[in-house]
Every structure is written in structure tokens, then in C-alpha cells.
Amino acid sequence: MSLIASHHAAQGSPASVAASTSSATEATVRVATPGGTYEILIGSGRLARADTWAGLPPAADAVIVSNPVVWPLFGPALAAALAPRYRRVTFVLLPDGEEHKDAAALQRIYDHLLGHGCDRKTQLVALGGGVVGDVTGFAAATYMRGVPFIQVPTTLLAQVDSSVGGKTAINHPLGKNMIGAFHQPLRVVCDLDTLNSLPARELAAGLAEVIKYGPIHDDAFLGWIERNLPALLAREPAALLQAVRRSCEIKAAVVGADERESGLRAVLNFGHTFGHAIEAGLGFGTWLHGEAVGCGMVLAARLSAELGLVPHAYAERLLELIGRAGLPTGAPDMPAERWLQLMRLDKKAEAGEIRFVVIEQPGQAGVRPAPDEVVRAVLDRHRVPGLRPGLLGHAQGA
Numbered sequence: 001m002s003l004i005a006s007h008h009a010a011q012g013s014p015a016s017v018a019a020s021t022s023s024a025t026e027a028t029v030r031v032a033t034p035g036g037t038y039e040i041l042i043g044s045g046r047l048a049r050a051d052t053w054a055g056l057p058p059a060a061d062a063v064i065v066s067n068p069v070v071w072p073l074f075g076p077a078l079a080a081a082l083a084p085r086y087r088r089v090t091f092v093l094l095p096d097g098e099e100h101k102d103a104a105a106l107q108r109i110y111d112h113l114l115g116h117g118c119d120r121k122t123q124l125v126a127l128g129g130g131v132v133g134d135v136t137g138f139a140a141a142t143y144m145r146g147v148p149f150i151q152v153p154t155t156l157l158a159q160v161d162s163s164v165g166g167k168t169a170i171n172h173p174l175g176k177n178m179i180g181a182f183h184q185p186l187r188v189v190c191d192l193d194t195l196n197s198l199p200a201r202e203l204a205a206g207l208a209e210v211i212k213y214g215p216i217h218d219d220a221f222l223g224w225i226e227r228n229l230p231a232l233l234a235r236e237p238a239a240l241l242q243a244v245r246r247s248c249e250i251k252a253a254v255v256g257a258d259e260r261e262s263g264l265r266a267v268l269n270f271g272h273t274f275g276h277a278i279e280a281g282l283g284f285g286t287w288l289h290g291e292a293v294g295c296g297m298v299l300a301a302r303l304s305a306e307l308g309l310v311p312h313a314y315a316e317r318l319l320e321l322i323g324r325a326g327l328p329t330g331a332p333d334m335p336a337e338r339w340l341q342l343m344r345l346d347k348k349a350e351a352g353e354i355r356f357v358v359i360e361q362p363g364q365a366g367v368r369p370a371p372d373e374v375v376r377a378v379l380d381r382h383r384v385p386g387l388r389p390g391l392l393g394h395a396q397g398a
């Protein structure tokens with residue numbers, strides 16, 4: 001075991017990397033928060049191992065929250081691993097899908113907790129992707145004004161993104177993630193074996209968020225992803241280990257440097273301004289979030305090049321990687337005015353002016369406005385004629 005990153009520690013921030021340790025087969029990222037330090041444990045077979053669950057505060061109840069897709073795959077093994085440490089281990093299943101990240105799902109968790117007489121020390125364990133993690137985290141933030149929770153993310157996106165940072169939420173019919181709270185987990189357990197059953201499309205969508213960390217924070221990591229993409233697509237544990245570890249370190253470092261969400265953290269939204277316009281314009285769920293972000297990163301990189309920040313070759317390099325990852329690189333066929341209209345609704349927009357996350361130089365991002373005509377030119381050049389809902393464009397653009 002070697003100490004490989006301790007320079008990001010920032011006392012008092014909501015989350016920052018205190019230290020990481022890693023070996024060939026597993027890694028631990030320690031994240032410092034004002035409430036204490038928690039660990040992200042990464043490796044194959046982690047969720048069923050007894051030592052994964054050592055050192056947690058004592059509690060009578062553990063309640064696993066999952067869904068009917070994930071529970072049969074890993075639920076029984078997880079429950080068996082937890083059983084020796086709690087008086088009672090129960091589970092509650094939520095319906096699968098983003099459309100069920102809602103108040104009804106939350107109510108189902110509260111009903112289970114109150115129906116079983118669960119006290120304020122009860123530990124909730126989120127077993128699933130970002131949907132299960134976000135709803136469970138919010139239930140934990142609010143049940144009896146807050147109970148501890150543990151994340152066991154089972155999608156690549158959840159392992160590298162949604163389980164880090166402490167944001168929890170449900171959707172409201174009028175907006176995504178509109179009802180939520182900050183609530184840090186007690187522990188995050190990334191069992192790389194869970195990724196073996198993930199549909200290829202979901203794996204690629206998670207890779208979009210992994211790739212994102214290169215341009216915004218770590219140019220060497222981008223090179224590493226380029227070299228190791230075949231191993232990542234083949235789900236080789238050693239490659240997944242490095243990808244998940246480095247992604248968690250970077251997310252924790254960026255979040256930790258931006259205590260009050262003043263704007264630094266916005267760089268995590270690289271590709272997301274264009275991406276959200278794709279999701280909203282095509283109808284949510286038509287492209288997966290990660291697919292929209294993949295294409296969005298191509299457009300944002302080209303915008304960065306158009307603005308003279310990075311060479312055009314850098315944008316092409318990103319496009320090539322994103323395409324190799326199995327993500328769409330061609331922009332859907334919406335009129336430029338529609339794109340602009342959708343992007344003005346972005347949370348980063350100020351007084352109707354769209355603010356884009358751009359690459360200032362390889363490995364470093366910033367947020368800035370761009371003239372409409374430059375954005376229009378980027379879109380006009382890279383829109384794929386006829387690319388409609390349901391079709392994924394891998395066209396290379398101009």
C-alpha cells in the first residue's frame with residue numbers, strides 16, 4: 001500500500017480528498033468533510049467481504065434500499081454480509097427508473113422505516129445506481145431529521161459521480177432534482193464486480209463522466225483513459241479500479257475546493273450545458289444522460305477551440321475518445337435557436353446569458369459566456385442531418 005494523494009486536504013470543506021491508498025487490486029479514497037472523514041472502498045468482491053463493514057457505528061437496524069433489477073443480483077450477498085453486525089437487516093425495493101425518483105418512492109422508504117419501528121440510529125444502505133442512491137440519501141437526510149447512510153453504487157456513473165459529493169435529491173414534476181439536501185454518507189462501497197452485469201450502454205454512459213475528469217482537471221488522466229479504453233470496455237478490474245479511484249479523487253477535490261458552490265464546482269458540468277439541451281430537446285430518457293454529456297463534451301470542446309482556448313486538434317482528440325467509448329459525437333438535428341433557447345434555461349445562465357464550461361487548457365476548465373454566433377457556428381457545423389430521437393450519431397462532424 002502506498003500513499004499517493006494527500007495534497008488536496010482542505011479542513012472544513014464539505015468534501016475533499018484527505019488521502020488515498022491503493023494496491024493492485026483495491027483502493028481506498030478518504031474524503032474529509034466538516035462532519036469527519038469517510039472512506040470510499042473500491043475493489044472486486046467488496047460488498048460481500050466482512051472487513052468492508054468493520055468500524056461502522058453500532059445500530060440495531062440496517063435497511064437496504066434497492067430496486068427489482070439490482071436486488072436479485074447483489075441483495076442477498078449484501079444482506080448476508082451485513083447480518084452479523086445488526087440486530088435486523090431488512091430491505092425495501094423502489095420501482096426502477098428515473099421516472100420513479102419521486103415523492104412516492106421516498107414515501108415507500110418512510111413507510112418501511114416507520115412500519116418496522118426503525119430508530120434514529122438506523123443505517124440506510126443504498127444498493128443501486130444514482131436513482132436509488134439519490135432517493136435513499138434524501139430519505140436518510142430527512143427520516144427523524146437525519147439518519148446515517150451507506151452508498152453501494154452499482155453503476156459506473158454512480159461509482160464515479162453520484163455517490164461522491166453528498167448531494168441527494170428527488171425529482172418534482174416541474175423539475176429534476178428540485179427537492180433535496182446535502183447529506184454525506186458514512187461510507188461508499190464500490191464493488192467493481194457489480195459492473196459486470198451493467199448493460200453496455202450504461203457502461204458507456206458512465207465512461208462519459210470518467211472522461212470528463214481528464215479535460216477539466218487532469219490531462220495525464222485523459223491520456224491514461226485513451227490508452228486503457230479497451231480494458232475499460234472489457235471491464236478489466238485493474239482498469240476499472242484506476243478509473244473509479246481517480247474519478248472519485250478528482251470529484252472530491254473539486255467539490256472540496258468549492259465549499260459554498262460559488263462556481264468552481266461548475267466545472268464538473270463540462271459538456272452538461274449542451275447535454276441538458278439534448279436531453280430536454282429530444283425528451284428526457286431518449287438518450288441516456290451520459291450519452292448526452294458525451295456529445296455535449298464534443299460540442300463544448302469545439303466551442304473552446306472556436307474561442308481560441310485550445311487547439312482544434314484537442315477537440316478532435318476528445319471526439320475520437322468519446323466515439324471509441326461508444327458514445328454519440330454528432331449533435332442531434334435541432335434548429336440552433338432551439339438549442340440556444342434550451343441552454344438559456346441552464347442553471348449557470350445569468351440574466352439570460354448562457355455560461356459554458358470551457359477547457360482553458362488541457363486539464364483545466366473555466367466558466368464563461370460565448371457569443372451566440374460562435375455557438376450557432378459550432379452547432380451548424382456539427383449537427384447531423386436527420387439525427388432524431390432514438391438514433392445515436394457517431395458521425396465525425398466537420
Ligand SMILES: NC(=O)c1ccc[n+]([C@@H]2O[C@H](COP(=O)([O-])OP(=O)(O)OC[C@H]3O[C@@H](n4cnc5c(N)ncnc54)[C@H](O)[C@@H]3O)[C@@H](O)[C@H]2O)c1
Pocket residue numbers: 067069070073096097098101128129130131132134154155157158161162163164165166167168169177194195196197198199202
Ligand atoms: N447526487 C449527485 O451528485 C448526482 C450526480 C450525477 C447523477 N446523479 C443522478 O444519478 C441518476 C442516474 O444514475 P444512473 O446512471 O446510475 O441511473 P440508474 O440508477 O437509473 O441506473 C441505470 C439502470 O441500470 C440498472 N442497474 C444498476 N446497477 C446495475 C447493475 N450492476 N447491473 C445491471 N443493471 C444495473 C438500474 O436498475 C437502472 O435500470 C440520475 O437521477 C441523476 O440525477 C446524481
Ligand SMILES: [Zn+2]
Pocket residue numbers: 209272289293
Ligand atoms: Zn452528469
